Amino acid sequence: MPRPNPAQLAYGSATVILSALVMLLVTQARSGAGIVVVASAALALGLTVAVTVPAKRAAHRARPVAAGVPGRRGAEGAEAERRLAQPSLRR
Numbered sequence: 001m002p003r004p005n006p007a008q009l010a011y012g013s014a015t016v017i018l019s020a021l022v023m024l025l026v027t028q029a030r031s032g033a034g035i036v037v038v039a040s041a042a043l044a045l046g047l048t049v050a051v052t053v054p055a056k057r058a059a060h061r062a063r064p065v066a067a068g069v070p071g072r073r074g075a076e077g078a079e080a081e082r083r084l085a086q087p088s089l090r091r
Helices: 005-027 034-063 075-085
Strands: none
Touching: 005 034
């Protein structure tokens, strides 16, 4: 599992803190169980934000490979496609 980068840590931490504060203010939770539920929801939301934010940036940077460009999909590309199409008995 790759280590999180500083942006992931910042986004996730900010999301946990802000969402916990907002949910505590909105629900006015005073019991221990209510606070545990709010904290758990804030942690789950922060983890989700930290994991998905870099994926959106990578999707914008990715460029499709042009099929008509010579050399891009020569013998190597055909060989890779053929190898992937066959099932493997190795684990």
